[in-house]
Amino acid sequence: MKKKQTGMIRLRRNEAFAAYLFILPMFAGLFIFSVIPFVQNFLISLRKVGTFGEGTFVGFSNYVKLTQDETFWIALKNTAFYALVGMPLVVVFSIVLANLINKNIRGRAVYRTLLYIPAVTIPAAIGILWRWILNYKYGIVNFVLEKIGIQPIAWLGDVHYVRWSIIFVVVWSMVSYYTIIMLAAMQGINKSYYEAARIDGANNRQLFYKITLPMLSPMIFFSVIMVTIGILQIFDFIYLMVDRKTLSYTYSMSLVTYFYECAFNKSSMRGYGAAITIVLAVIIMIITIIQMAFRKRWVQGGE
Amino acid sequence: MKRASGSKKTNLLTGETAGSKIRTHLFLIVAAFVAFGPFIWMFLTSIKTYEETIRIPLKFFPETAQWVNYAIISAKLNFPRLYFNTIVVTIMMIVGQLLIVTICAYAFDRLRFPGKNILFIGMLALMMVPGQIFIIPRFKLMVQLGLTDTLTGLVLPGLFNIFGVFLMRQFFSTLPRELDEAARIDGCGYFRIYWNVLLPLVKPGLTTLGILAMLGTWKDLMWPLINNSSASKMTLAAGLAMLIGEHTTYYEQVMAGGVIASIPLIVLFVIFQKQFVEGIAHSGIKG
Numbered sequence: 001m002k003k004k005q006t007g008m009i010r011l012r013r014n015e016a017f018a019a020y021l022f023i024l025p026m027f028a029g030l031f032i033f034s035v036i037p038f039v040q041n042f043l044i045s046l047r048k049v050g051t052f053g054e055g056t057f058v059g060f061s062n063y064v065k066l067t068q069d070e071t072f073w074i075a076l077k078n079t080a081f082y083a084l085v086g087m088p089l090v091v092v093f094s095i096v097l098a099n100l101i102n103k104n105i106r107g108r109a110v111y112r113t114l115l116y117i118p119a120v121t122i123p124a125a126i127g128i129l130w131r132w133i134l135n136y137k138y139g140i141v142n143f144v145l146e147k148i149g150i151q152p153i154a155w156l157g158d159v160h161y162v163r164w165s166i167i168f169v170v171v172w173s174m175v176s177y178y179t180i181i182m183l184a185a186m187q188g189i190n191k192s193y194y195e196a197a198r199i200d201g202a203n204n205r206q207l208f209y210k211i212t213l214p215m216l217s218p219m220i221f222f223s224v225i226m227v228t229i230g231i232l233q234i235f236d237f238i239y240l241m242v243d244r245k246t247l248s249y250t251y252s253m254s255l256v257t258y259f260y261e262c263a264f265n266k267s268s269m270r271g272y273g274a275a276i277t278i279v280l281a282v283i284i285m286i287i288t289i290i291q292m293a294f295r296k297r298w299v300q301g302g303e
Numbered sequence: 304m305k306r307a308s309g310s311k312k313t314n315l316l317t318g319e320t321a322g323s324k325i326r327t328h329l330f331l332i333v334a335a336f337v338a339f340g341p342f343i344w345m346f347l348t349s350i351k352t353y354e355e356t357i358r359i360p361l362k363f364f365p366e367t368a369q370w371v372n373y374a375i376i377s378a379k380l381n382f383p384r385l386y387f388n389t390i391v392v393t394i395m396m397i398v399g400q401l402l403i404v405t406i407c408a409y410a411f412d413r414l415r416f417p418g419k420n421i422l423f424i425g426m427l428a429l430m431m432v433p434g435q436i437f438i439i440p441r442f443k444l445m446v447q448l449g450l451t452d453t454l455t456g457l458v459l460p461g462l463f464n465i466f467g468v469f470l471m472r473q474f475f476s477t478l479p480r481e482l483d484e485a486a487r488i489d490g491c492g493y494f495r496i497y498w499n500v501l502l503p504l505v506k507p508g509l510t511t512l513g514i515l516a517m518l519g520t521w522k523d524l525m526w527p528l529i530n531n532s533s534a535s536k537m538t539l540a541a542g543l544a545m546l547i548g549e550h551t552t553y554y555e556q557v558m559a560g561g562v563i564a565s566i567p568l569i570v571l572f573v574i575f576q577k578q579f580v581e582g583i584a585h586s587g588i589k590g
Binding site for chain 1: 323324327328330331334335337338339341342344345348356357359360361402403404406407409410411414415416417419422426429431432433434435436437438439440441442443444459460462463465468492493494497518521522524525528529539540541543544546547554557558560561562564565568569571572573576579580581583584586587
């Protein structure tokens with residue numbers, strides 16, 4: 001009896017030893033490339049650092065400086081604007097499109113392929129492409145507008161339009177990705193619900209509102225969070241589409257763009273940049289917590 | 304007692320009328336045009352002459368296709384090199400992730416060890432942290448290790464994909480435990496159970512992980528821009544971004560670059576659509 005127990009313990013010990021060995025590469029990597037950097041980033045945010053050297057300790061003055069920095073407030077407002085305008089559009093359009101290609105119609109595979117292509121195109125290519133399409137002088141959008149009698153618009157050069165242009169491209173590319181996700185979720189809904197409702201005389205509209213949307217609500221909820229977080233971290237399109245020497249770059253900046261400019265461009269304000277990332281992380285954390293708190297109310301059948 | 308007639312004829316099973324079908328097609332044609340039309344324009348521009356791109360009024364098609372734009376931009380940006388870099392980085396990323404991530408996921412799904420829950424929650428928490436937090440210290444680390452401006456430096460921080468662990472753990476958890484027990488009776492150790500028995504059974508998971516790793520690597524822009532500076536060490540995404548700064552006036556060349564850079568993923572997607580769609584759909588799995 002006793003012998004058997006020590007045998008069990010030895011087995012357990014072997015198991016635990018094997019497990020630690022197996023997770024070691026992952027955790028060592030996370031420790032070196034995430035945990036330590038996490039702490040360092042905070043410490044850096046308390047310093048005034050240039051491109052080289054350790055800099056000097058300045059306490060929370062980087063954070064104080066942020067509150068008085070006009071560009072930071074612009075970036076913060078822009079980021080909020082992108083998320084608030086972009087997120088609902090992405091979620092609604094992806095549900096609508098997924099619902100359309102979920103129907104049993106001819107040419108479905110072709111539609112699907114065409115709609116999915118923006119999701120698998122590298123953002124760098126998308127950025128330069130839209131920069132060209134929205135070009136003030138030679139862009140095709142202004143050409144078409146002129147044909148119907150509208151004056152050309154400096155989509156990316158005018159500080160009033162640039163944010164809308166950015167949001168359009170963000171939504172355009174994200175809708176494609178989330179349509180894939182929504183369609184997969186829709187196809188996971190049990191067909192018998194629809195059949196039963198149909199027998200009871202429900203019409204298409206009722207099916208969509210009474211079955212599809214409620215059954216989709218966990219995925220919609222998840223998408224709301226992921227799209228929000230994704231847009232809050234927007235960088236690529238602004239960096240690629242807007243001429244970085246112009247005023248409209250400043251007026252379309254997101255927090256991450258501003259972070260990049262501070263930390264890695266000429267000005268080299270590493271500590272300041274680090275402080276921006278922490279502000280961003282706190283914002284994302286707060287928003288995620290708020291959205292999670294609403295989970296019960298929004299999601300059908302959520303815990 | 305309505306008489307079903309003409310376009311009002313309703314399919315009893317799907318509730319579709321001819322009218323609603325036409326409406327669906329109309330919506331989808333518009334949507335497909337909005338989604339894909341820009342790429343047609345990218346291609347058409349890429350085969351124009353410079354004069355044609357700045358002609359007013361604009362003409363949709365070039366007189367003759369200027370394939371030379373592709374040669375010019377390939378020489379200017381050294382696209383073969385960028386391709387090579389991107390492919391090398393992608394392969395390193397996929398292979399590395401598959402090894403590091405799957406074995407960790409196996410341990411979390413199948414093995415018992417003290418601290419398992421704490422470690423798992425720790426990973427979850429770390430996954431929630433936005434990536435920008437790590438960038439400055441990671442770059443400093445790369446400077447210390449001498450890995451700036453190297454392909455290894457591009458791959459290394461991205462290997463430890465926490466989401467991948469969650470994903471693969473889910474795939475492992477669908478496999479019956481009897482497999483492990485049978486293998487153990489046959490004298491397999493934990494590693495052999497993982498490697499010989501379970502791993503071959505989660506191939507769809509591996510495909511998903513691989514596709515997500517590939518998409519991530521091809522799309523990533525910021526880290527390559529930060530870590531690497533010389534043109535010969537860039538990925539396609541970063542190379543294209545550099546193109547913008549230097550040659551914005553010659554959009555026919557820039558668009559040719561765009562076509563070259565986006566074609567591989569699009570072709571792969573069209574061929575392996577099922578796997579791509581499954582992979583992306585899995586990125587929407589609730590943890």
